[in-house]
Structures are given as structure tokens and as C-alpha cells.
Amino acid sequence: MSVAERVNRQWVLARRPQGQVRLEDFARRDASVPVADLAAGEVLVRMMMFGFDPAQRGWMDDRPSYMPPMAIGESVRGSAAARVVASTNPAYPEGALVRGLFSWQEYAVVARAGEAAPVLIPEGVTPEEALGVLGGASLTAWVGLKTVGRLGADDTVLISGAAGAVGSLAVQIAHLNGARVIGIAGGPEKCRWLVEDYGADAAIDYRHEDVAARLAALAPDGIDLFFDNVGGETLEAGIAHIARFGRIVLCGAISGYNDAEPVAGPRNLARLIAQRAEMRGFILLDHLDQVPAARAALETWLRDGQLRYRTDVQQGFEAIPATFLRLFSSASQGKQLLRIE
Template structure:
């Protein structure tokens, strides 16, 4: 793969105010990083980007589990890349790797102060490495089994259930013998939940009253609620939590683009009366579980017990618009973009 003459980048031009917009990013052509790498470093060329709602939070200038993206720096994001130069014997030239390489063609990786890139096994396609075998699926695995302590016979509720995290969470719950209710937007995504992912029931939050539907579908309450949405959806789930139920907070996509923080759930005393628990988590705190999770996911995918969707857009110039698909409901599975000219 010949080197280009420039390193195309998408930079964070300004902090988004409320709803993220294409104008919050700007295109920039930078020199390709020098190939005289320090010991241990590698130069990679990105082939495919993965997009996650969490990236929206990294754009705000607030303290979090990761530092905010700096203005005029490439937007932090996951990618699959090929090693094109290496000063690290663990990453030979030609190897395929996954990491937070950012919205750019080339990046220097494996620096001593950064998380090590993940080598991609032979036969795993880029869309699988970023999708069903990527961070979203690992997050669903840890959140369901370790944080949520999923048990056979549980009544499980998953919000954002047709998304990259939620769809895997639904299927893990089904595989472990739970009764699963998924919340998604629109009849097509609700059909995916019941027909493709094996949910026992689906609630269309766009056309149905979530709280009343939960009362009908879970008359004895919800034992485990895996929440990706927050806001009024979280409040509805709390209102139907069973005694000693567990609520796992994975994300809150409903509020990521709020200009001002929305009021929190108004029914937190329900947790007290039901002796329920609510806990947030981050995958980075459970890295020791990744080998087991990956082994299980590979087995489930190979056997057909876990199914997945990917939504692959094309063209480096379409990066911002592809990211925005996450917040409009346009994404039809794990949102990806294949970089033109990088095959």
C-alpha cells in the first residue's frame, strides 16, 4: 500500500453546543507522520472507522474517564488499520490492528503512554473487529454478566436495544435463559429485536407509551434493566423495577446533545422501596474479562446464536455526516465508514 502525500484529518473545530453539527468539525491536510519511529512505536494507515455515541461526550470540556478532545486535534475514534512501518516486533509491517487512532489517514501508535493497539486475528474482517468483536459487544457482555449479574429466568429490559451494544445485550440475555424486552425506535428496528435477535417483546418508543407498555409486559417487574438511553426511558424502567432489581447504566444517548442538563429521574425513591441498585460502568475497568468475552462471542457468532448488523458508509469526506447518523436514528446497525483509497 503506497503512502499518500498528505494525512487527511477531521479536526474538532469547536465545542458542540447542544446538538452536534457538521460545522463542529473541519477538514485539514497535515504531513504524514515521519517514519523515523521511536522504539516501540508503529505507523498505521486507517482502513475503517467505527463510530460510537460516547465520542460526543469526549468533545465536551468536562472531566471524564477520558480527557476531552482538544480543539484543532483529530477527533478521537476507533479504527481498524494496517501497520505500514514498525519499530515494535510485536506489530510487524502488514499486521492489522484496532485502536483509537482518530479521524485521519495515518497515526503513530503504541506509544508508551497509550493503550496498546489490539491485533486482529487472521480471518476477522475490519467490520467484525469494530462491530461484533469490538468494544460495543464487549461492553454488552461485561454489563450483562458481570455488572448486571444476569440470571436465568430474569425479566430483562434493554433500551437502545437495536444498537450495537443493545442488540448484543439482548442476545446474551436470551442465551442465558432470560425473558427479554427491548426498546427501540420504529417498527423495523422493533422487528429486528423479535425476529432476528430473539427478544420476547419490543416497545417502539416513537409510537408507544413506554411506561404503560412495561406495565403490561412485565407485571411482576423488571429484574435487570440495561440502559443505554437515560432520560424518560430510565425513569420508566425505574418505575417498573422489581424488588432487589438491578439497573446497569451503560449510556445516556437521549441527553448527549442537551445544551443544558435535563432533570434527573423523578422517581429515585422507587430504588429505596424496592431495595434495588443502580450502577454505572466503563469497559476499561473490566479488561481482564476480554479474553473470556471474546472466546464466547466467537463461539456464538460461529454457531449463529448471535447475529449482528453493520451500516458501512464510504468516503473520508463523509466522516462527520456518518457520525451524525448515530443521533438521528438513521444508523442501521454498528455505524462504520470504509475509507476511500485505503483498500
Template sequence: MPAETVNRQWLLARRPNGQVSVEDFARHDAPMPRADLAAGEILVRNLMFGFDPAQRGWMDDAPSYLPPIMIDEVVRGSAAARVIASANPAYPEGSMVRGLFGWQDYAVAARAGDPDLVSIPEDIAPEEALGIFGAASLTAYVGMFDVGRLRAGDCVLVSGAAGAVGSVAIQIARLAGARVLGIAGGAEKCRWLVEDYGADAAIDYRCEDVRARLGALAPDGIDLFFDNVGGTILEGGIAHIARFGRIVLCGAISGYNDVRGAVGPRNLMRMISQRAEMCGFILLDHLDRVPAAMADLRQWVRGGQIHYRTDIQHGFGAVPQTFLRLFSGSNQGKQLLRIDGTE
């Protein structure tokens, strides 16, 4: 097939058994989708992919908030794309959109409304649409304000604090007048937390005793814990939760590749004695908050009050390896990939 009629795809070749690997994916060339669209549909050309740890969970054959990716199905993932054909006046040809278009060159979208489909304004670059103005930042906003009920004066702890969600959560807490502690892996990322993102202190889980450090840094306890990690890190937060404290469960990356199941939490009795609460959440349940969140994020980012990093890899062939960077800690900020031409 001529190159312009080929739709390069990455399929889920098998379900990962523990640690996800490149061999779990298979490259496939399919015909480009036809442009004879039904009413409401659009045809998009993906330009950039965004990667999130949650994608690992979608690869398991287990109930979740989204159905599992099927074997030999295009891997579900977010992308920034250009509309190249449209039967939907809300998304005219030539406009930019963001959605779960999957690891492929082309996709037909807007079937049955596709609630994840979002227009990208002209003043927002693709890397911003998938990064600082994407789902990760919106998740941080909703988790802090709506689920965690963030208040000025709170002692706030964020785990996975150097990641796309955690780094924004830290800065939102700082802007709200909280005292903020962050947990990350490695000296460089801990330096980011304090010097770039404004945390009051950072804990390096790779070389420090997290519980001991929390005891020293938060002797009166943690009022709000925004957890992206789970496992023993979640246990540590519970061990130091303040009376009537709140724990927001955003992710559990420590267990995503663990076939044995993550350790803990084994100290839930402390939640009872402290009259604390713990709540999980998904951004999809709070889409009504997106306009307000975007307005605040734009003001903070354009005003220099929120800083961010993006790690941009290149080339369609590097998609699986780029995804794996999330689980080795290699990514230096929000993990993205710019789709180059034929390789």
C-alpha cells in the same frame, strides 16, 4: 504535497452547543507521520472507522473517563488499520490492528503501551473487528455478566436495543435463559429485536407509552435493566424495577446533545423502596475480561447464535455526516465508514 505524503484529518473546530453538526468539524491536510519510530511504536494506515455515541461526550470540555478532545485536535475515534512500519515486534509490518487512532489516514500508535491497541486476527474482517467483535459487544458482555450479574429466569429490559451495544446485550440475555424486552425507535427496528435478535417483546418509544407497556409486559417487575438511553426511558425502567433489581448504566444518548440536561430520573425513591441497585460502568475498567468475552462471542457468532448488522458508509469526506447518523437514528446497525482513496 504528493497524495501519498498527505495525512487527511478531521479536527474538532469548535465545541458542539447542543446538537452536534457538520460545522463542528474541519478538514485539514497534515504531513504524513515520519516512519523513524521510537522503540515500541508503530505507524498505521487507517482503513475503516467505527462510530460510537460516546464520542459526543468527549467533545465537551468536561471531566470524564477520557480527557476532552481539544479544539483543532484530531477527533478521537476507533479505527481498523494496517501496520505500515513497526518498531514493535508484537505488531509486525503488514498486520492488522484496532485502536483509537482518530479521524485521519495515518497515526503513530503504541506510545506508553496504548491499552486500547488490539491485534486483529487474520480470520476477522475490519468490519467485524470494529463491529461484532469490537468494544460495543465487549461492553454488552461485561455489562450483562459482570456488572448486571445476569441470571437465567431474569426479566431483562434493554433500552437502545437496536444499537451496537443493545442488540448484543439482548442476545446475550436470551442465551443465558432470561426473558428479554427491548426498547427501540421505529417499527422496523422493533421487528429486528423480536425476529432477528430473539427478544420476547419490543416497545417502540416513538409511538407507544413505554411505562404502560412495561406494566403489561413485566407485571412482576424488571430484574435487570441495561440502559443506554437515560432520561425518561430510565425513569420508566425505575418505575417498574423489581425488588432487589439491578440497573446497569451503559449510556445516556437521550442527553448527549441536550444543553439543558436530560430529564430525570425523578423517581429515585423507588430504588430505595425496592432495595434496588444502580451502577455505571466503563469497559476500560474490565479489560481483564476481554479474552473470555472474545472467546464466547466468537463461539456464538460463528455458531449463528448471535446476529448483527453493520451500516457501512464510504469516503473520508463523509466522516462527519456519518457520525451524525448516530443521533438521527439513521444508522442501520453498527455505524462504520470505509476509507476510500483520494476524493
């Protein structure tokens, strides 16, 4: 069967989630493969593997953000690794593997004018590695710690969401830079492998332990750098224990992504004044000039066996929405991925 004769399977946004995202917020649709619609410089790709990130939940809301909201009926935006099946662009020959911010469909036209260009996956790097340990989550962790957080070897570093795709790499990056690392995760098993496998000096199980009390015991002199992926009460606890001239880097706020109404912010922001601390949000897109250095460091650590990673790989195109929902439960460990076939 030729590409033109194939069906382009898609998952589209059927409605805007109200509070907790649900399977009913998505709908399956079949379309034709746009093989005959390539303009000069454009490329047709077939998806091989999807990556999932909590930030996708925010893109489904109709409100201003660093990216435009998804439209109802639009194929859901998300990262993916894909193979080039037709090309009018010499930079992307047929058969090449690429990764980028694509969408939940089997085929897509990419490298269009005005859009972010896909990135070629180097020979020897698997789609799983390209979306996981060498993907956007790892780059986010590196930039957030090194560029935004100004990580130092003498720092005591706190990382929330430490068992997730970004957090687990942030733990290792901080450790490999000589810092003392405390991770926050849910459940004894995740806390165990944060210490035993990823090099954290200590781990706090927020499901079964008093985070504030444990921080007071583990970091009596305060936290120099807090890399926060969670927000809410966890952010408040981090602020309460920030050291003088400490830095708080806001990467995510997964605790509130599914809230129908905004929750009250941290009640102790005055602590930042007393400690002369700073708190700053960041987006990787604002630091793309740092990506080459970040990727080089990550590739070196991976090649030398110093960087470890976990992936949760689900199977089958029909399972895409259910796989996305795994991010908001305790089911997902490490980077959440799905292989189409």
C-alpha cells in the same frame, strides 16, 4: 508514491458543540505522514475503517469525564481498524491488521509508551467484524450484563437503545443466557427485527407506544435487570417498573448527549429504596480483565451461527462527520461504520 510522500488527511474538532452536534463543529485538514518520527516500539498505521459511538459526543465537551476532553484542533478521537505500514515493534509486523482507539486521520503513530496498545485482528476476522460484532460495543454489552448486572437465566431483562450497536448485542447475550428479554427501540421495523432476528421476547416502540404502559403489561412482576443506554424518561420508566432487588446498569444516556443544558434527572429515585434495587454506571475500561472471557464467548456464538449483527457501512473519508451524525437520528441501524476507500 511512497508513504512519506502521501498526505495525511484529517478531521479535527473545530469548535466545541453547543447542544446538537453539527457538521460545522469539524474541519478538514491535511498534514504530513509522520513516517520519519517512529521511536523504538512505535508503529505507523493506515486506517481502513472507522467505528462510531455516541460516547464520542461526550469527549468533545470540556468537562471532567473518564477520558480527557478532546482539544480544539485535535484529530477527533474514535475507534478504527488499520493496517501496519511501518513498524519498530516486533509484535506488530508490517501488513498486520490492528484495531484500537485512534482518531479521524488516515495515518497515525500508535503503540507509543504510556498509551493503550492496539489489538491485533486475528486471521479470518474482518475489520467490520473487529469493530462490530467482536468490538468494543459487544464487549461492553457482555460485561455490563454478565459482570456488572449479574445476569441470571430466570431474569426478566429490559434493554433500551436495543437497536443500537451495544443494545442489539445485549439483547442476544441475554437471550442466549436464557433470560426473558424486552427491548425498547424506535420504529416498527427495528422492533420487528429485535424479535424476529435477535431473540427478544417483546419489543416496545418508544416513538409510537406508551413505554410505561407497555412495561406494566409485559412485566407485571417487574424488571429484574435493566440495561440502559438512553437515560431520561426511558430510565425513569425502567425505575418505575424495577422488581424487588432488581439491578439497573447504566451504560449510556444518548437521549441527553446533545442537550445544551443538563436535564432534570429521574423523579422517582425513591423507588430504588422501596424496591431495595441498585443502580450502577460502568465503563468497559474498568473491566479489561473480563475481556478474554467475553471475546471467547462472542467468538464461539459467532462461529456457531448463534450471534447475528447489523452494520451500517458508509463510504469515503470525506463523509466521516456526516456518518457520526447518523448516530443521533433514526438513520443508523446496528453498528455505525465507515470504510475509507
